[in-house]
Amino acid sequence: MKDWQASVPQWALRFLRWYCPDYLLESVEGDLLEEFEADVKTYGIKKARRLFIQHTLLFFRPGIIFRNRFSFQSINQAMLQNYFKVAMRSMAKRKLYAFINSFGLSIAIACCVLIYLYIQDENSFDQFHDRKERIVRIHNKSFDQQLLDEGKEPYSYSAWLPAKLADVLQDELPEVEHVTRFNSGTEGVMRYGDKIFKQRTAFADSGFFRMFTFPVEQGSTNKIFRNLHEAVLTEKVATKFFGNENPIGKTFTFSINESTEYVVVAIVAAPPAHSSIDFDMILPTQAQPYFARNAESWSAFSYPTFVQLKSADAIFNFGQHLDTLVNKYMAKRYEQWREREKIPAQYKVGEFDVIPLTDIHLSNQVYWHKVSDEKYAWILMGIGLLILIIACINYIVLSLATANSRQTEIGVRKVVGARQGQLINQFSAESLILSIVAMFIGIGLVSILLPVFNQYTGKSIAFSISNLSQIVGFMFALAIIIGLLAGSYPAFVLSSYKPVVVLKSKNSAKLQTPFAKGMVILQFSLSSILIVSSVIMYKQMDYITSKDLGFRADKVLAIETNAGWTKASDDMINQLRIALSNEPSVSAVSGTSTSFNRGWSRYGYQVNGENKEAYVFRVDENYLSLFDMQLVQGRNFSTTEDTSAVIVNEALVRDMGWKEPLAEYLNWREDSIGRGAPVIGVVKDYNFLSLENDIHPMFIGAKNQTFGHMTTALVKLALGDLTDQLATVERAWKKTFPDKPFEYTFVDQDVARQYATHQRWMKIMAIATMFAIIISCLGLFGLAGIESLNRIKEVGIRKVMGASWWGLMLLLNKKYMLLAIVAFSIASPISWFFMQEWLDTFKFKVDLTWDLFALTLAGGLLIALTTVSYHAMKAARINPAETLKYE
Amino acid sequence: MSKEYLGEFEELVLTMVGILQEDAYGNAVVELIKDRIGREVNLSAVHVTLYRLEDKGLVKSEMGGATQSRGGRRKRIFKITNAGLAMLQTMKEMRTDLWKLVPQLKIVVA
Numbered sequence: 003m004k005d006w007q008a009s010v011p012q013w014a015l016r017f018l019r020w021y022c023p024d025y026l027l028e029s030v031e032g033d034l035l036e037e038f039e040a041d042v043k044t045y046g047i048k049k050a051r052r053l054f055i056q057h058t059l060l061f062f063r064p065g066i067i068f069r070n071r072f073s074f075q076s077i078n079q080a081m082l083q084n085y086f087k088v089a090m091r092s093m094a095k096r097k098l099y100a101f102i103n104s105f106g107l108s109i110a111i112a113c114c115v116l117i118y119l120y121i122q123d124e125n126s127f128d129q130f131h132d133r134k135e136r137i138v139r140i141h142n143k144s145f146d147q148q149l150l151d152e153g154k155e156p157y158s159y160s161a162w163l164p165a166k167l168a169d170v171l172q173d174e175l176p177e178v179e180h181v182t183r184f185n186s187g188t189e190g191v192m193r194y195g196d197k198i199f200k201q202r203t204a205f206a207d208s209g210f211f212r213m214f215t216f217p218v219e220q221g222s223t224n225k226i227f228r229n230l231h232e233a234v235l236t237e238k239v240a241t242k243f244f245g246n247e248n249p250i251g252k253t254f255t256f257s258i259n260e261s262t263e264y265v266v267v268a269i270v271a272a273p274p275a276h277s278s279i280d281f282d283m284i285l286p287t288q289a290q291p292y293f294a295r296n297a298e299s300w301s302a303f304s305y306p307t308f309v310q311l312k313s314a315d316a317i318f319n320f321g322q323h324l325d326t327l328v329n330k331y332m333a334k335r336y337e338q339w340r341e342r343e344k345i346p347a348q349y350k351v352g353e354f355d356v357i358p359l360t361d362i363h364l365s366n367q368v369y370w371h372k373v374s375d376e377k378y379a380w381i382l383m384g385i386g387l388l389i390l391i392i393a394c395i396n397y398i399v400l401s402l403a404t405a406n407s408r409q410t411e412i413g414v415r416k417v418v419g420a421r422q423g424q425l426i427n428q429f430s431a432e433s434l435i436l437s438i439v440a441m442f443i444g445i446g447l448v449s450i451l452l453p454v455f456n457q458y459t460g461k462s463i464a465f466s467i468s469n470l471s472q473i474v475g476f477m478f479a480l481a482i483i484i485g486l487l488a489g490s491y492p493a494f495v496l497s498s499y500k501p502v503v504v505l506k507s508k509n510s511a512k513l514q515t516p517f518a519k520g521m522v523i524l525q526f527s528l529s530s531i532l533i534v535s536s537v538i539m540y541k542q543m544d545y546i547t548s549k550d551l552g553f554r555a556d557k558v559l560a561i562e563t564n565a566g567w568t569k570a571s572d573d574m575i576n577q578l579r580i581a582l583s584n585e586p587s588v589s590a591v592s593g594t595s596t597s598f599n600r601g602w603s604r605y606g607y608q609v610n611g612e613n614k615e616a617y618v619f620r621v622d623e624n625y626l627s628l629f630d631m632q633l634v635q636g637r638n639f640s641t642t643e644d645t646s647a648v649i650v651n652e653a654l655v656r657d658m659g660w661k662e663p664l665a666e667y668l669n670w671r672e673d674s675i676g677r678g679a680p681v682i683g684v685v686k687d688y689n690f691l692s693l694e695n696d697i698h699p700m701f702i703g704a705k706n707q708t709f710g711h712m713t714t715a716l717v718k719l720a721l722g723d724l725t726d727q728l729a730t731v732e733r734a735w736k737k738t739f740p741d742k743p744f745e746y747t748f749v750d751q752d753v754a755r756q757y758a759t760h761q762r763w764m765k766i767m768a769i770a771t772m773f774a775i776i777i778s779c780l781g782l783f784g785l786a787g788i789e790s791l792n793r794i795k796e797v798g799i800r801k802v803m804g805a806s807w808w809g810l811m812l813l814l815n816k817k818y819m820l821l822a823i824v825a826f827s828i829a830s831p832i833s834w835f836f837m838q839e840w841l842d843t844f845k846f847k848v849d850l851t852w853d854l855f856a857l858t859l860a861g862g863l864l865i866a867l868t869t870v871s872y873h874a875m876k877a878a879r880i881n882p883a884e885t886l887k888y889e
Numbered sequence: 890m891s892k893e894y895l896g897e898f899e900e901l902v903l904t905m906v907g908i909l910q911e912d913a914y915g916n917a918v919v920e921l922i923k924d925r926i927g928r929e930v931n932l933s934a935v936h937v938t939l940y941r942l943e944d945k946g947l948v949k950s951e952m953g954g955a956t957q958s959r960g961g962r963r964k965r966i967f968k969i970t971n972a973g974l975a976m977l978q979t980m981k982e983m984r985t986d987l988w989k990l991v992p993q994l995k996i997v998v999a
Contacts, residue, residue, distance in 0.1 A: 007960055026940070029952070032962030033915040033932060039958070057932055065937030 006042045010035065011051055014058040021062055023069045030061060081424070082431065089432040092408070099404060102784045103397050104440040106777040107488075110386075110393035111437075111444035111480055113773065116455050117386040118476055119463050121379050127276045127363035131215040135314040136179070137359040140167070140307050140324065141368045144352035145345050147613065156349055159368040161306040163354070165287075165296045168207065168307050170331065175323050177316035180209035183287045183305040186280060187371065190258040191564050191743060194243040200564060200743045201239065203256065204281035205290040211270075213310040214279060221250040221268035227286040233264040234284040236272040259291050259566035275462045278362045278372050291566070300331055306370075308359070321356055328354045343613060378763075385770045388528045392774055394488040395525040396781035397433065399518050401492040403788040412496055413504040425497035426490075433489025434482065441481040448473075458762050458769075491517075519821065522785070526825030527832075529778045530862060532771040534833035537858050538850065539764045542841060545848045546757055552688025553629035555749040557724075559717040559731065560597040564742050571711045574739065575622060578715050581734040587727040589720040590628040593712030595620035599752040602691065603710065607670045609658070616654055616670065617690065617700040620709035625702065626685065628718045636664050636683030639704040646706055649683040654699035668701060671708065679703065692756035693846040716749070779869045782818065786870035790814055790877040798882035807878050814874035815867060822866045826859050895947075895976060898930075902938045903977060906948055907969045914953070914964040915939065939967055947973035 015031070022030055034057055041050035093100035128134060141161045150156035168181045185205045192201035211223035211234075219237065226232055233256075240249040249266045256264055264285065273280045287293060287305070296302040311320055336351040345351055357365055366375045415425060449465070456462055465473070561578075565571040575593035582588045596602055596619060606615045623639040625631075626649075634652065648668055655663045669678025679701075687697045703709035719727045728746075735744045790797070797810060805813075834850060841847045895903070905921050906913040918935050922928055942948045953964040969977075 010960075026936075026965075028962050029914065029965030030936060032959040032964055033936070035960040035962060036916050036958065037932060060931055060933040061936070063933060063937065065940065066933070069940065 006039055006047075006050075007035075009042075009047050009051060010038060011055055011058075014055045018058050018061060021067055021070075023066070026066065026069060030066075034058065034061075085428045085431045086435065088411070088428070089435050092432070093436070095407075096404060098787070099400050099784050100436070102780040103400060104436055104443060106393035106396045106780055107437055107440035107484060108443035108447055109773050109777060110390040111441055111477060111484070112447035112451060113386045113389045113770070114480055115444065115448050115473060115477060116451060117382045119452075119469070119473070120382055120455075120459060120461065122469070122472075123276060123461055123463050124364065124374060124376075124379055128278050128360050130274065130277070131213075131359065133213060133215070133310060134360050135358070136311045136316075137213055138309050138311065138317060138320070138356045139359060139362055140309065140354055140356055142303060142352060142354055143350075145343075145349050147343070147345075150349075160303065161368050161370055162303045163305055163307050164300045164303060165293065165305045166298055166300055166331070167354075168305065170327060171307070171309060171324075172209075174327060175320070177311050177313075177320055177323070178309055179312045180213050180310040182207040182209040182213060182308050184210060184279065184308055185287070185290060185305060188258060188290065189562075189564075190256050191741075192239075192243065192254060192256050193741075194252065194254040197243050198741060198743055199242065200562070200745050201256070201282065203283050203285050205287045206281075206284050207287050209310070210284070210308075213308065216270045216273060219269045219271055220248075221266070223268045223270070226267060227288075229265075230286045230288045231262070231264050232267045232286065234268045234270055235266055236282055237269060238272060239283045240266070240269055256285065256289075257566075259568060262289060264289075276363075278359075278370060280372065300335060309356075317356065317358070324354055324356065381763075382766075385532070385767075388532065389770065389773055389777065390484070392525050392528055392777050392781075394484060395521045396777060396784070397436070397488040398491050399521050399525075399781060400784050400788070401429075401433075401489075402495060402518050403785055405492070405496055408496060409499060409504040412499050413501040416499075416501040417505070422497045426493045429493035429496055430486060430489045433493070434485035437481040437485035437488070440484075441477050444477065445474075454769075458766050460762065522782075522821050523825045523828070525778050525781065526822055526866075527829040529771075529774045530826045530829030530858075531833045531836075532767070532774045533862055534830060534855065534858050535837055536764070536767040536771040537854065538833070538837040538848075539760075539767055539840070541848050541854065542844065543757065543760060543764050546693050546760075546844070546846070547754065549689075549693065549846065551753070552686055553631050555598065555629065555753055557719040558628065558749040559715075559719065559728075559746045560600075560749050560752065561715045561717065561731075561735070561744065561746045563593075563713050563715060564745075565713070567711050567713065569707065569711065571713045572707070574742075575712050575715050577738050578717075578735070579624075581738045582717065582731065585730055585734065587720050587722055587730050588717055590624055590716075590718040592624035592628045592716045592718075593622050594625060594714050594716060595710035595712055597714045597716065597752065598690065598749055599692070599756050600714065605670055607672050609669065614657065615699065616650075616657075617698055618670070618709060619690070619700070619702045620704070620707075620712055621702045622704045622712065625704075625716075628716055629688075631688055632686040634684050634686050636681070638683060646679045646703070646708075647682045648679045648701040648703045649685050650681055650701040651685050651697065651699065652687045653697045654701055655684055657699040670701070689846075694756075694844050696845045775865065779865060782866060782869045783872070786814075786818065786873045790873040794877060794880070794885045797877050797880070798885040801878075801882040802886070810878035811871065811874050814877060815870055818866055818870045819863060822863055823859070826862060830855050830859075895980060898934070899938055899942060900977070900980060902935060903942055903947055903969065903973055906939075906942075906967050907974065907977065910968075911966065913967045913969075942973070943967070946970060947976055 018031065018034070019027060034054065037057065038050055038054045041053050044050075045053070131137065139161060140163060141159055142163055143157045143159050146156055146158040149158060165183065168183050171178050172181045183206065187202060188205065189200055189202050192199055192203075208223075208225075208227040211218075211226055223234065226234070233254075235249060243249075243254060244252055244266075249269060252266050253263055254266070255261050270284075272282075288297075292304075296304060309320070311317060332352070339345065340347075340351050357368070362368075362370060363372065363374055364376050366373050412425065415428075420428075452463065452465075563571040563574045565574055572593070575591070579591040582591055602617050602619075604615055604617050606613060608614065623641055626633065626638055633649070636649070639647065639649070648670075650663065650668065654668075658666070658668075660666050663681050663684050666681050667677040667679060668681055669676075671678065685702070689697060690700060691698070717731055719731075731746075732744050735742070793814070797814075800810060800813070834855075838850070841850075901922065902918060905918045905925075909917055909921060915932055915936050918939070919930055919932055922930050922935075939948065939950070943950055948967045948969055950965050950967045953966045955961065955963055
């Protein structure tokens with residue numbers, strides 16, 4: 003009769019006892035057993051067991067669990083208080099280690115929070131538009147021979163599209179609600195009364211204001227741009243020109259190639275920092291230079307186009323409809339291009355594609371001026387994780403090494419009756435306390451570091467009510483994870499000590515466990531990866547900034563003429579030269595179509611049926627001498643003739659395979675009658691693009707507007723005081739061109755700015771490396787201190803036996819040096835691999851040679867040695883009588 | 890109706906406790922519901938409902954005497970309180986009142 007009881011699933015019963023409140027347990031258990039007994043009779047043992055388990059699990063519900071009165075809480079509270087007290091005492095006893103741990107952890111937490119903020123900011127891009135899920139941007143994917151030659155996927159992507167596309171989309175596709183073309187970044191001269199400033203403007207269609215959420219602050223954007231002389235400004239521009247006057251209805255002139263008058267009809271809110279679409283003011287697309295010429299064209303790709311669909315679901319159909327549409331208007335052109343450019347049949351000439359507005363920021367294959375590479379977020383995350391691991395290892399290793407002094411406590415607790423679980427709880431609680439302390443320091447660090455971080459990453463993140471709660475939540479989560487992660491291993495090790503062993507003997511805890519050794523190696527390796535990487539980065543940046551570029555750009559001013567792509571610009575160069583001809587502080591004046599790092603223009607042409615490409619710059623006869631560029635053959639442009647002549651670079655000579663370049667003609671305009679432009683000289687290769695690029699074929703021409711117009715004046719200053727010289731040039735400029743703003747940059751700074759991103763990342767790496775070094779050195783310092791303390795008697799005995807100071811130093815430091823070398827040899831190949839990847843973005847780069855690694859290793863060893871030898875020295879110096887007298 | 894609201898299942902369980910009188914405990918309620926209206930209910934659901942009814946003061950409970958069966962575990966016997974009875978009464982009357990307002994049509998099986 004009783005045998006059914008033996009087959010009750012015991013674990014289910016135990017589970018029930020665990021969660022069920024005591025006062026209910028008996029009756030619940032009784033009911034369950036009664037049912038079980040009945041079930042055994044009806045269904046047999048097997049099914050009854052299953053049903054029993056099922057019923058017990060069903061009892062695990064809020065209605066039962068929450069009837070627990072949590073009576074154990076009061077006991078725990080007392081224990082918790084005790085844990086807290088003991089934790090505080092043990093921290094106070096070893097202030098240095100507590101400091102090392104919490105400082106390391108707080109740096110790590112601060113790093114993680116900053117990176118969290120960065121990633122959050124990246125993901126918040128363009129999320130503020132009300133209709134964001136219905137807005138898409140169209141882009142063009144087209145065949146690119148250069149990419150094919152480099153062995154990559156042979157398509158390049160561009161957001162710049164034919165002007166006509168927008169009209170056709172609006173007229174022919176039913177799912178399209180609004181369309182706008184949007185071009186930003188055109189500069190012109192804006193004038194109101196006596197205020198003349200260079201001003202950047204964007205161009206858009208009326209749909210822009212119906213699609214995007216930029217609230218109207220004054221005036222109205224209804225029926226906007228029906229009159230093409232209307233303008234929308236942001237507050238900033240309005241104040242700049244109109245001061246405190248009401249800007250609505252004011253008329254100003256804006257000139258790019260020609261002057262036009264505009265009326266301000268609305269003031270809209272300025273786009274926030276996390277908006278891909280940014281503008282200071284907006285003029286109608288029709289006002290954009292050359293729009294009339296391009297309006298009906300399908301071959302001038304100059305207009306980014308945004309579309310708002312009638313519903314978010316329409317995006318699937320829209321893609322297909324777009325293909326059909328493009329086919330209808332572009333197919334013939336594509337075929338012509340295929341023939342002309344000799345595009346292999348297996349590749350598409352081009353197609354149009356769509357991405358949602360909110361994805362623009364992180365789709366870095368399509369260029370957009372604010373686009374960002376997800377890679378950077380990953381790199382930052384990696385760095386943050388490295389620092390976090392390094393700091394956690396500090397904690398683990400140090401708590402294992404200091405375990406010695408806690409042995410007695412553990413022993414006593416165990417003897418008194420503490421179970422291992424309780425000890426684990428205690429040590430976990432301790433590490434939690436520490437990591438929460440670290441969290442508070444971390445908050446302070448974040449607020450100190452945030453401005454620097456913003457500067458390096460080019461962000462404008464600030465604490466605000468909305469993100470503060472998130473940050474605090476994130477930090478708490480982080481602190482708890484760190485506390486448990488770092489605390490768990492020591493907790494398990496410490497709590498597993500056998501009380502008899504610990505209380506009886508006094509074994510010295512050396513750094514003997516393979517686990518701790520592995521940890522130290524891992525920590526060193528991670529730091530070494532950062533060290534080696536930042537050394538390589540530094541080397542490369544040093545190489546780039548000091549490399550001979552083939553020209554000298556120091557003390558050269560680049561001043562934009564602001565007269566548009568016209569002959570007036572060319573004339574201004576001459577006028578400026580005449581105005582400055584008597585100034586001793588100016589050594590040369592010249593002009594160029596595009597100065598360094600201001601863009602370029604490239605022509606494609608066919609020579610004997612072969613496709614060629616070359617960069618072209620319009621300059622004048624003073625250009626080469628101003629930049630100190632060397633001619634390897636031939637002569638410079640003369641002042642009077644050579645209207646169509648060109649000077650080519652060595653790369654072009656190589657590309658064309660010319661033996662006698664001076665006898666050749668470059669038919670770059672594909673003139674079917676003449677022979678093209680005579681080559682009068684060959685200039686030594688110079689880096690007219692950034693060092694991320696090879697030196698491509700290039701030629702310069704003067705005197706003829708087929709080469710373009712000189713829109714930038716170049717002024718080379720002589721030796722002397724810069725401030726005075728600038729004042730002189732400004733005075734001459736203002737006198738000669740009273741209606742043009744005097745805005746200049748230094749060419750050498752422009753050149754350096756090409757590498758601004760790399761510079762920024764180098765700084766970020768440098769800071770991260772510094773933190774990593776500091777944290778791991780602190781850890782090492784602590785560890786060495788504990789070790790030498792533990793071996794103090796050994797040292798004493800050795801000294802008595804006659805060991806030399808050097809011998810003792812070697813004894814105490816040897817191990818760390820070995821660990822460091824092992825770690826370094828692990829780290830080197832890893833960082834070599836990653837840095838090779840980074841270096842591949844440059845066409846001109848340093849070689850990674852062994853001496854670089856050797857020097858870094860030597861440096862790292864020196865740092866480690868200095869850190870550990872403080873304790874070794876202290877231990878070796880101490881009088882053995884002091885340490886041995888109690889034995 | 891009073892401020893306390895009784896769910897359908899609660900009312901059912903409460904009624905069963907009323908019917909079972911001295912012998913109302915978890916399993917008995919489950920069995921009775923099964924016998925009377927052929928509805929399979931879960932033991933844990935009944936338990937939770939009984940405790941909730943107790944919280945509301947509609948039933949009270951005490952431990953019964955020790956038995957040989959049930960592995961020697963005592964039963965928790967529930968008894969309906971006056972408040973519980975009043976509640977059942979109100980609900981029944983209310984339903985009757987409402988029923989009277991429904992036009993008395995014949996149920997036609999189409």
